[in-house]
Amino acid sequence: MRDDFFLPALREQLAVRGCPRPAARRILREAAEHLEDLELTARNAGRENPSAEAAGQLGDPAVLAERHVSALRLASWWGRHPLVGLGLLPLLAGPVLWLVLLGAGMGGGAWLVIQLGFGGSSNAFSLAAGHPAVFPWLWVGTRMMDVAALALTTQLFCWRARRAALDRRWLLPVGAVLSLQGLWLVARLQPHMFSILFALPRGLLGQFDWARAAIPLLITALHWTGARRAVDPSASGAARSGDAAGSSTLFLHEN
Amino acid sequence: MAKTNPSFLNGVPELLVLRLLSRRAMYGYEIVQEIRLQTNEGLTFGEGCIYPYLHYLEAEKFVRSRRQEVGGRSRNYYELTAAGHKRLARLTDEWARVATAVAALMGGQHA
Numbered sequence: 001m002r003d004d005f006f007l008p009a010l011r012e013q014l015a016v017r018g019c020p021r022p023a024a025r026r027i028l029r030e031a032a033e034h035l036e037d038l039e040l041t042a043r044n045a046g047r048e049n050p051s052a053e054a055a056g057q058l059g060d061p062a063v064l065a066e067r068h069v070s071a072l073r074l075a076s077w078w079g080r081h082p083l084v085g086l087g088l089l090p091l092l093a094g095p096v097l098w099l100v101l102l103g104a105g106m107g108g109g110a111w112l113v114i115q116l117g118f119g120g121s122s123n124a125f126s127l128a129a130g131h132p133a134v135f136p137w138l139w140v141g142t143r144m145m146d147v148a149a150l151a152l153t154t155q156l157f158c159w160r161a162r163r164a165a166l167d168r169r170w171l172l173p174v175g176a177v178l179s180l181q182g183l184w185l186v187a188r189l190q191p192h193m194f195s196i197l198f199a200l201p202r203g204l205l206g207q208f209d210w211a212r213a214a215i216p217l218l219i220t221a222l223h224w225t226g227a228r229r230a231v232d233p234s235a236s237g238a239a240r241s242g243d244a245a246g247s248s249t250l251f252l253h254e255n
Numbered sequence: 256m257a258k259t260n261p262s263f264l265n266g267v268p269e270l271l272v273l274r275l276l277s278r279r280a281m282y283g284y285e286i287v288q289e290i291r292l293q294t295n296e297g298l299t300f301g302e303g304c305i306y307p308y309l310h311y312l313e314a315e316k317f318v319r320s321r322r323q324e325v326g327g328r329s330r331n332y333y334e335l336t337a338a339g340h341k342r343l344a345r346l347t348d349e350w351a352r353v354a355t356a357v358a359a360l361m362g363g364q365h366a
Contacts, residue, residue, distance in 0.1 A: 033330055066306060
């Protein structure tokens with residue numbers, strides 16, 4: 001009888017622990033090949049149920065998944081230092097990253113401003129913003145670049161957290177810090193003036209621009225939903241203590 | 256035959272895996288079997304646990320892997336890198352010092 005339980009169970013356990021897909025694919029391929037080898041050995045030895053025996057030798061899928069995910073976390077700087085990478089770094093590097101992304105986006109705007117004949121000087125944006133026909137387009141463009149830069153910054157940190165197979169709770173500081181940044185750091189375009197400043201941004205109706213602060217929260221919420229939580233905490237405990245049958249790393253045999 | 260997982264074996268798997276891979280490239284199943292055979296079944300590696308270990312060693316750049324087909328079957332073969340050879344030399348040296356020190360103490364106890 002073929003054992004069809006082990007690989008789907010391992011796939012599920014890797015998924016609930018937030019194992020990135022490329023890593024999961026590799027783990028499953030190697031597990032399938034190992035199963036094949038164990039099964040062949042058991043069959044050659046004339047065992048009754050080689051498939052089930054092979055799966056039993058590989059160990060508990062939940063424990064193995066936990067070990068794989070722990071190894072993934074240890075293998076990356078983000079996994080080893082989540083507090084620095086996802087708690088402090090968004091605070092320090094978040095605004096810088098936002099400015100870089102915004103600058104890259106505004107490069108396209110600068111090209112447009114030059115093409116429209118406002119020159120290439122440092123105040124070309126302000127001059128263009130003073131033109132009644134150009135201002136609405138420039139305002140929309142600035143707004144879009146601002147939002148895109150904030151969204152991309154959040155996306156980059158969330159992506160790092162998920163690539164390191166970290167628990168989804170680490171998405172919370174990313175969302176909180178970048179949301180606060182979204183509330184205070186803003187690119188603003190007014191007639192005759194383009195500025196990047198620390199201020200409470202105002203929305204269309206003159207109220208605080210809560211929509212801007214909601215962007216990082218929305219993105220982290222999407223990642224939170226995508227990164228499912230382990231459903232079997234007892235398995236995690238067993239993996240940490242290494243006491244699950246067949247799943248300890250190295251055994252000493254007693255004669 | 257009973258199996259135990261004493262805590263003093265921590266660190267030994269890395270030494271064994273690096274030592275085996277210093278001789279030739281191997282895949283996961285092969286490594287587990289070699290440990291069992293070459294220690295006269297005194298030590299066995301948990302079958303599924305070899306892969307998290309190998310992936311960790313690969314991330315640390317002590318080993319590298321490549322896909323290779325042997326006898327019509329494709330497997331991930333692992334081999335030692337230059338950093339892996341250095342790591343093995345250091346671990347072997349540490350192991351020799353620990354083994355000598357423990358042997359000295361145990362010898363003294365039995366004397």
